[in-house]
Amino acid sequence: MSDPPAPIRARDVLWRFGPMVYVPTVLFALGEGAVIPLIPVIAAQLGADVAGAALVASALVVGQLAGNLPAGWAVARFGERVTMGVAGALAMVGVAGMIVAPVLGVFAAAVLLIGLCAAAFGLARHSFMTTRVPLSFRSRAMSLLGGTFRLGMFVGPFIAAALLAIFGDEHAAIWFFGVCLLATVLLVVFGPDPEQQFAPITARAGSDATAKKTADELDEEDTGEAITGSIRVPGSRESVFVVAWRYRAVLSRLGVAAASLAAVRSARQVVLPLWGVSIGLDAQTIALVVGISGAIDFALFYASGQVMDRFGRLWAALPAMLLMGLGFLALAFTHDLDSSAMWFAMFAAVLGVGNGLSSGILLTLGADVAPRTDPAPFLGSWRMFTDAGGAAAPLLVSGIAALSTLSVATGAVGVLGLLGAVAFVRWVPRFVPRSGRAD
Numbered sequence: 001m002s003d004p005p006a007p008i009r010a011r012d013v014l015w016r017f018g019p020m021v022y023v024p025t026v027l028f029a030l031g032e033g034a035v036i037p038l039i040p041v042i043a044a045q046l047g048a049d050v051a052g053a054a055l056v057a058s059a060l061v062v063g064q065l066a067g068n069l070p071a072g073w074a075v076a077r078f079g080e081r082v083t084m085g086v087a088g089a090l091a092m093v094g095v096a097g098m099i100v101a102p103v104l105g106v107f108a109a110a111v112l113l114i115g116l117c118a119a120a121f122g123l124a125r126h127s128f129m130t131t132r133v134p135l136s137f138r139s140r141a142m143s144l145l146g147g148t149f150r151l152g153m154f155v156g157p158f159i160a161a162a163l164l165a166i167f168g169d170e171h172a173a174i175w176f177f178g179v180c181l182l183a184t185v186l187l188v189v190f191g192p193d194p195e196q197q198f199a200p201i202t203a204r205a206g207s208d209a210t211a212k213k214t215a216d217e218l219d220e221e222d223t224g225e226a227i228t229g230s231i232r233v234p235g236s237r238e239s240v241f242v243v244a245w246r247y248r249a250v251l252s253r254l255g256v257a258a259a260s261l262a263a264v265r266s267a268r269q270v271v272l273p274l275w276g277v278s279i280g281l282d283a284q285t286i287a288l289v290v291g292i293s294g295a296i297d298f299a300l301f302y303a304s305g306q307v308m309d310r311f312g313r314l315w316a317a318l319p320a321m322l323l324m325g326l327g328f329l330a331l332a333f334t335h336d337l338d339s340s341a342m343w344f345a346m347f348a349a350v351l352g353v354g355n356g357l358s359s360g361i362l363l364t365l366g367a368d369v370a371p372r373t374d375p376a377p378f379l380g381s382w383r384m385f386t387d388a389g390g391a392a393a394p395l396l397v398s399g400i401a402a403l404s405t406l407s408v409a410t411g412a413v414g415v416l417g418l419l420g421a422v423a424f425v426r427w428v429p430r431f432v433p434r435s436g437r438a439d
Contacts (some may be wrong), residue, residue, distance in 0.1 A: 020191060021125065024084070024184045025148040028121055031180030032114070033156020034163070034173045039111060042170050046104040056108045058391075063115020064122075065387045069241075071120035073378020080124040081188060084093075087120035088185035099171055104157055122149075127376040129420045130367035136309065138367055143305025143360030147298070150359065151245040154298050180184065187396045201290075209348040243371075244381040250369050254427040258362050258382070259389030260420030261317070264324045265358065266393035268293075268351050271406075272344075274397075275331065278406050289345050293352035300356025307357070308364060311423055313432055317361050323354030325417025333409035362386050368432045 036380040039055040039060065074083045091114060097110030125145060133141040163172040244251060265390060272293065276286035307316045327350040334343035367375070393413070400409035 020187075021128065022144065022148050025125055025145065026151060026185045027180045027184045027187075028088075028116055028118075029149045029152020030156050030159065031152075031177035032118060033152040035114075035155070035156075035177045036153075038160060038170045038188045040172050042098070043104060043107060045170075046101065046107055048104055052104070056111060057102065057109040060115040060118070061387070061391045063112040063117075064119045065115075065384065065391055067116035067119030068123060068380045068384040070116075070380075071123040072243075072377045072383075074120060075124050075127050075376035075380075076374055080128045083120050083124045083333050084188045085185055087117040087124070088181050088188060091117035092178060092181045092185070095174055097177075098174050112243050114306055119383070123376065123379055126363055126366065126379050126383070129359075129363070130375045130379065131373070133367075135368075137259065137305075139308030139313070139360060139364045140302065140305035142363035142367060143308070144378035144432060145304055146360040146363055147301035150298050150301055154294055162331075167219060175185040178278055181263075243335050243377040247381070248367075251385060253370065254431045255385040257420055257423035257427055258365055259385045260416055260423060261321060261358060262362060262386040262389035263393040263396070264321070264328070264413060264420065265330070265355055265419045267416075268324070268355060269327070270394045270397050270412065271331075271410050272348055272351070273400075274406060275335075275344060276411065277291050281341060281344070285341075289348050291353075292345075293348040296346060296349055296352035297356040297359075300353065300360035304357050304359040304361065305364075308361070311392070313361065313365060313368070314424060314428050316357055317365075317428065320354045320361065321417050321421035321424060322357035323357065324351055325421060327351045328355060328410050328417060329396060329413070329414030332407045332414060333406075333408045337378060365428070366431065 036057075039057045040048075043053040043056040071083065071087075074086075078086075082344070094110045094113035094117065097106060097113065099105035101110060129138075129141055129145060159176065160173040163176060164170065166172070262282050273286055274288050276289065281289075304316045304320075331343065331347040334347070336338050337343060366379055366386075370378045396416075397409045397413065400412050
């Protein structure tokens with residue numbers, strides 16, 4: 001008798017993923033993170049007022065939102081490598097447009113194009129990890145993928161600041177983004193092809209042996225309705241709209257819960273700076289508090305994956321939503337207190353912990369409920385839901401603050417977080433296959 005095959009270890013696979021999967025993602029995120037803070041500045045230099053500069057900055061989010069569905073089609077039709085290569089090349093066109101833009105409209109179009117390409121890049125990586133990472137350590141792999149984006153958004157602004165100090169020109173950060181994109185495209189096109197080196201998990205018998213039940217068993221015992229994990233149609237090339245309609249049950253339930261998490265995350269980035277201004281803090285103090293919150297967030301990204309893999313998805317999702325929901329609610333009552341600055345710093349740290357614990361959750365849940373053989377069209381719809389939640393949050397905060405006060409808007413975000421926690425409790429056990437311990 002031959003010896004049984006050695007078990008697949010998370011450390012070995014994640015190490016092998018590094019050069020081919022995580023390094024291009026880090027490069028893309030570093031360049032994007034360096035450019036994002038300077039988009040409103042350059043827009044203002046081209047003649048935009050404050051509202052116009054904010055609109056141009058929002059073009060990046062609009063591009064990501066609009067790009068998810070066509071990106072899902074492209075990944076399903078042409079594969080991850082081709083999609084990422086083309087997206088990287090088109091993003092370089094967008095970078096060139098940002099550098100030479102003579103008028104505001106051209107600059108806004110270039111920003112929109114980069115958002116579209118970012119959606120394709122992110123979805124391609126999400127789809128790849130969904131089909132090639134065993135369920136037993138899927139959360140750690142997804143949290144590490146989410147951590148690469150966090151690294152870029154955390155370090156990128158510091159790189160932009162250094163470039164500004166050296167060259168004194170905001171366009172230096174855009175040139176840096178272009179260099180990052182060039183390196184990314186070269187790695188993707190000429191480096192080893194991860195799609196060839198890592199076979200899909202559906203082709204490896206026993207790769208999901210740690211799951212207690214198959215998706216079909218969950219389908220019959222827990223839900224009574226189709227969940228995406230039970231679909232096995234090799235080579236499916238259905239329209240993303242057909243796929244979205246087929247899986248409307250999971251998208252309208254678990255997808256909405258995921259969108260609420262994305263909304264609370266996005267609101268944190270808006271509320272904290274506004275709150276600091278509202279209570280009279282100077283820009284340096286606000287930047288310090290927000291930076292510390294971001295550092296706490298970044299430090300916890302891998303812990304989230306370990307918790308999800310060992311105990312289940314709810315053990316990360318629920319504490320994260322409760323911490324952020326209750327943190328926003330409590331912060332809403334501190335605006336007029338004498339120690340408001342102290343409470344601001346404390347609850348900014350709490351929100352950083354909650355956001356850190358949520359790292360990789362949206363990627364993991366999307367992978368959990370996606371079709372096993374052709375996940376890209378479904379993931380396009382899933383990411384559209386989550387990105388829509390993130391895009392709506394700033395509008396929600398600004399709208400409520402305009403009609404009432406910032407405190408009321410902050411409290412509303414807290415209520416949204418608590419409602420999202422209830423939704424996760426209701427829908428995660430219903431739709432998500434069990435791994436390790438049940439959710």
